[in-house]
Amino acid sequence: MEIKKNRNQITPATTPGNATPEVRSEAALLQAGALQSAIFNSANFSSIATDAKGVIQIFNVGAERMLGYTAAEVMNQITPADISDPQEVIARAQELSIELGTPITPGFEALVFKASRGIEDIYELTYIRKDGSRFPAVVSVTALRDEQEAIIGYLLIGTDNTARKQAEEALLQAGALQSAIFNSANFSSIATDAKGVIQIFNVGAERMLGYTAAEVMNQITPADISDPQEVIARAQELSIELETPITPGFEALVFKASRGIEDIYELTYIRKDGSRFPAVVSVTALRDEQEAIIGYLLIGTDNTARKQIEAEQELLSQRLRDHQFYTRSLFESNIDAIMTTDPAGIITDVNKQMEVLTDCTRDELIGAPFKNYFTDPVQAETSIKQVLREKKVTNYELTARARDGKETVVSFNATTFYDRDRKLQGVFAAARDVTERKRLDQVLQEKNVELENARVVAEKTNLTKSDFLANMSHELRTPLNAVIGFSEVLQDQMFGQINEKQQEYVNNILTSGRHLLSLINDILDLSKVESGKMELELSSFLLRESLDASVMMLKEKALKGGVGLHLNLAAEADVHLSADLRKMKQILFNLISNAVKFTPKNGTIQVSAVRDGDFIEISVADTGIGIREDDIPKLFQAFTQLESVYTKGFEGTGLGLALTRQLVELHGGRIWMESTFGTGSRFSFTIPLSQDAGNQPPAKRADVVPGSGNTVLVIEDDPLTLATLENALLRKGYRALRASNGMQGVEMAQRDSPDLIVLDLVMPVMNGFDVADRLVNEKIAANIPILVLTSMDLSAANRERLAGKVWRIEGKGSLSTHEFLSLVESAVGPQ
Numbered sequence: 158m159e160i161k162k163n164r165n166q167i168t169p170a171t172t173p174g175n176a177t178p179e180v181r182s183e184a185a186l187l188q189a190g191a192l193q194s195a196i197f198n199s200a201n202f203s204s205i206a207t208d209a210k211g212v213i214q215i216f217n218v219g220a221e222r223m224l225g226y227t228a229a230e231v232m233n234q235i236t237p238a239d240i241s242d243p244q245e246v247i248a249r250a251q252e253l254s255i256e257l258g259t260p261i262t263p264g265f266e267a268l269v270f271k272a273s274r275g276i277e278d279i280y281e282l283t284y285i286r287k288d289g290s291r292f293p294a295v296v297s298v299t300a301l302r303d304e305q306e307a308i309i310g311y312l313l314i315g316t317d318n319t320a321r322k323q324a325e326e327a328l329l330q331a332g333a334l335q336s337a338i339f340n341s342a343n344f345s346s347i348a349t350d351a352k353g354v355i356q357i358f359n360v361g362a363e364r365m366l367g368y369t370a371a372e373v374m375n376q377i378t379p380a381d382i383s384d385p386q387e388v389i390a391r392a393q394e395l396s397i398e399l400e401t402p403i404t405p406g407f408e409a410l411v412f413k414a415s416r417g418i419e420d421i422y423e424l425t426y427i428r429k430d431g432s433r434f435p436a437v438v439s440v441t442a443l444r445d446e447q448e449a450i451i452g453y454l455l456i457g458t459d460n461t462a463r464k465q466i467e468a469e470q471e472l473l474s475q476r477l478r479d480h481q482f483y484t485r486s487l488f489e490s491n492i493d494a495i496m497t498t499d500p501a502g503i504i505t506d507v508n509k510q511m512e513v514l515t516d517c518t519r520d521e522l523i524g525a526p527f528k529n530y531f532t533d534p535v536q537a538e539t540s541i542k543q544v545l546r547e548k549k550v551t552n553y554e555l556t557a558r559a560r561d562g563k564e565t566v567v568s569f570n571a572t573t574f575y576d577r578d579r580k581l582q583g584v585f586a587a588a589r590d591v592t593e594r595k596r597l598d599q600v601l602q603e604k605n606v607e608l609e610n611a612r613v614v615a616e617k618t619n620l621t622k623s624d625f626l627a628n629m630s631h632e633l634r635t636p637l638n639a640v641i642g643f644s645e646v647l648q649d650q651m652f653g654q655i656n657e658k659q660q661e662y663v664n665n666i667l668t669s670g671r672h673l674l675s676l677i678n679d680i681l682d683l684s685k686v687e688s689g690k691m692e693l694e695l696s697s698f699l700l701r702e703s704l705d706a707s708v709m710m711l712k713e714k715a716l717k718g719g720v721g722l723h724l725n726l727a728a729e730a731d732v733h734l735s736a737d738l739r740k741m742k743q744i745l746f747n748l749i750s751n752a753v754k755f756t757p758k759n760g761t762i763q764v765s766a767v768r769d770g771d772f773i774e775i776s777v778a779d780t781g782i783g784i785r786e787d788d789i790p791k792l793f794q795a796f797t798q799l800e801s802v803y804t805k806g807f808e809g810t811g812l813g814l815a816l817t818r819q820l821v822e823l824h825g826g827r828i829w830m831e832s833t834f835g836t837g838s839r840f841s842f843t844i845p846l847s848q849d850a851g852n853q854p855p856a857k858r859a860d861v862v863p864g865s866g867n868t869v870l871v872i873e874d875d876p877l878t879l880a881t882l883e884n885a886l887l888r889k890g891y892r893a894l895r896a897s898n899g900m901q902g903v904e905m906a907q908r909d910s911p912d913l914i915v916l917d918l919v920m921p922v923m924n925g926f927d928v929a930d931r932l933v934n935e936k937i938a939a940n941i942p943i944l945v946l947t948s949m950d951l952s953a954a955n956r957e958r959l960a961g962k963v964w965r966i967e968g969k970g971s972l973s974t975h976e977f978l979s980l981v982e983s984a985v986g987p988q
Contacts, residue, residue: 201421201439202456203294203315206301209308211236211265223294223315225287236265237313242283242291249282269311272298279343284315295458297343314344345436345457348443351450353378353407365436365459367429378407379455384425384433391424411453414440423460435460493587494557494567497574500583502527502541514567514588516559527586532556532564544571544584557588566592635875635948638969641670642881645974651888692953693737693823695848700734700766700773701726707745708764711753719758722749729768735847740820747813748777748840755838756781771846772826778839784832792830793818817842824848869981870894870911872902872928873946874920878969882915885974891981899923907937912985914938916963918947926955929962942984946972 203223206215213235216228224240231240238246243263250267254260261270271278279297286292294315301310345362349355355377358370366382373382380388385405392409396402403412413420421439428434436457443452488495494511498504507522515522515530527541528534537555544550549572557565571586644667647655655663708724715722734741745764752762760780767774784792793814821828821842832838869891873879879895886893894909896902900923906914914932918925925945932938942964949955951966959966964984972980 201419203313205237205313205315206310207236207265207313208310211238211269211311213237214310220315223286223292224284230287237268238265240285241268242285245282249280268296268313269298269300272300272311273308275300277343343458345455347379347455347457348452349378349407349455350452353380353411353453355379356452362457365428365434365457366426372429379410380407382427383410384427387424391422410438410455411440411442414442414453415450417442426457435464437463491587493589495585495587496522496527498527498541498584498586500545500581502538502584505583511588514557514559514565514590516561516563530557532558540569540571541584544573544586545581548573554591555588565590566595568594635878635969637670637673639875639877639881641667642878642885642974644670646881646884646888649888651884693848694739694953694956695735696738697733697735698738699731701731703734703738703741704745704764704766704775707742707749710746711749714750715753715762718753718756719760720753720756721761722753723761723763725763725765727765727767730766730773732768732773732846734773734844736824736844740823741844744817744820744842745775745777747817748842751813752777752779752781752838752840755779760837769843772843773846774841774843776839776841778837780837783834783836783838784830785834786832789830789832793828867985868892868894868909868911869913869915869985870896870902870905870909871915872896872899872920872925873915873917874898875917878917881974882977885978886981889978889981891985899925899928902928903931903937906932906941907935911941913981914941914943915981916943916945918945918949926958929959933962944980944984946977 201219203220204215204217205213205220207213212233213231214233216226216231221227226240246267247263250261250263253267253270257270261267279295281293281295283291284294297314299312299314300308301312303309343361345365346357346359347355347362348357354375355373356375358368358373363369368382388409389405392403392405395409395412399412403409421437423435423437425433426436437460438455438457441454441456442450443454445451489508491508491510494514495508496504496511497506504522504525504527507519511522512519517530522530528537531537533556540550540553540555543553551570553569553571555567555569557567559565567588568591569586569588571584574582574585576582644663646652647663648660648667704724704726708722712722749762749764756762756779762780763776763778765776765778818828821844824844825848826842826844828840828842830838830840867890869886871879871882871886871893873882873895874897876897879897883893883895894905894911896905899920902914902916903923905911916925916928925947929943929945932941932943943962945959945963945966946969947966948969956966965980967980
């Protein structure tokens, strides 16, 4: 059907002679103006018409009802942009600028830009009422055009579609309003005759329901495209409401409108393809000039989005209720007494623990001042003020007082809390009962006094232990060195032949003496490390030289046992280390000697070193007897030896690995091991390339020409040690001079000019430190190397005093006669 426009109305393009009954019925509806009147009389949709510049010309009763303005307040005064959220208008302008690729000015242009370009437009935005309140609106915009298709204004249809009567005639004369409504694809407009048969089915209805106008006009009623069960239910509800029987069908959809009652309802429309969607339908009776009903207008909107929003809102509401329940559960389940107050300190909420603490009900507490429930109200009020000032307070002690007078010491912790606009709401506080903690604190304080007393006693005991160890260092090592020295002399048969049995006994004495001396050295070293008195004597040395020396020291023993001992030094690990050389050798000796001890014949030992960043990782791997995994944690414990399955036939004190671990950790490294029982073990440790402390200056060694002299002066107060060293020197062909005290030693050094001076530190009359001072300061030994042999555990200060004066410092307990002679040879040359 073609629709023609003139200034007064819309008429079908027919002549009286050729019109069908259906066409004549449609013409009657339009000629009566019933359709236009129904639209403008509806208060359920806002209809706002503007001129071409956007100034409001028509503001219907629906708009008045929704926005609170009268038409006179807005017509020729403002544009629809002035009653819309300005930020949303700006955002819409930006979005359209991007979408359409052209700059759009925020304001009325952003609201009608698409419609001005002939583009169908429906959007959501927020309207602002006269009283400042806001509400969301769905707005359909259509450009109003004259007969030459020039834009003469715009029509914005909101959620209410009734037009104001005073503006109806002006727009109807131009035919623009009717054309805009029926050309809108955003609302379904269905007009029927008095019996309900569809006469008009606009493009919006076609779009929503999937039918063409030709498929439904003069064919069906709106009831035929509605859910039949809902239509039946509506008939039953209206029959009860209006106390009159209503037939299910079209009558149920228009009954109220036929009685002049404003009607808007929800129901489900069924599309041509059988799919369904919820719709909101406004029904208005169409009447002729005599007020007789000639049909009905049903304006519908797709309610799917709103239904989805309602479902989401319901879900959010449920989540909010769940969250509130969860929050309250947390509030109530807390072991502390919890309360909230307003900024004035008035309680606004409490949990059960607060009720228990005060012996008051929640109703009694809410609205009461916080300070009333504490023994010192002023202090309690001060705590609230402090929270408000500092935003929080922690461990603020207060004493709560219950209704029955019971007092409880509490630790008060609180913070301020705010609403979503960051407006201060009050204070959230938790009070924890610390009565038991206070009692425990008192007990702890008493125990601390006891522990302090015990610590003082322990320190005195430890001092006594240190003194004892210092004495043991000298008193045990000195005679043992003599026993070992004389045993070596007998073993070498320097003073005559001994028989086989005597040789066996001497070997036993020598082995036992060395074992006992090693045990004493380990105990003393371990005790010193554990007491924190062992210090590193740092020097810079090549790792390769240290490893070579350690391997060579045990190479012969390994070969005697049929064990291969190999060294593998990675190229990047061939570096200088800043460490304690003596302790480094002790670590390596302990690990390699253990590997040799527990590796059977035809086995192999691999010593390897690699670099790992700022650390060197050294490993000693063997193909020995291995260790069970459960026993590995016991390895590094002092005085601990594993079961006889490992140790049977092997001597040991259980101190070596414990001391090794301590020495590694003293350097800032770590040690660990991996083993497979019966297959072998791998002991690994790391050591940093350099220590935090600076290197100690190396001892100055005198320039000595090998073979230029063979006199060795031994300054030692112990006659047995003197005899031992003298015998060893004589046996190698050296000339030995003996001085039994420091003073005598200085005199002999000055008189005899020896090639090497061997010096003890602990002596009567003049100790070794003073002897070294005299020899250097008086230039008596300017070119004579001084080898210090001592049983003392030297501190860093002691070593500093000797630095630059002596050639070398060695411990008596760790030096064998053969090693002593090797040192002499390196100082003065072989004989």
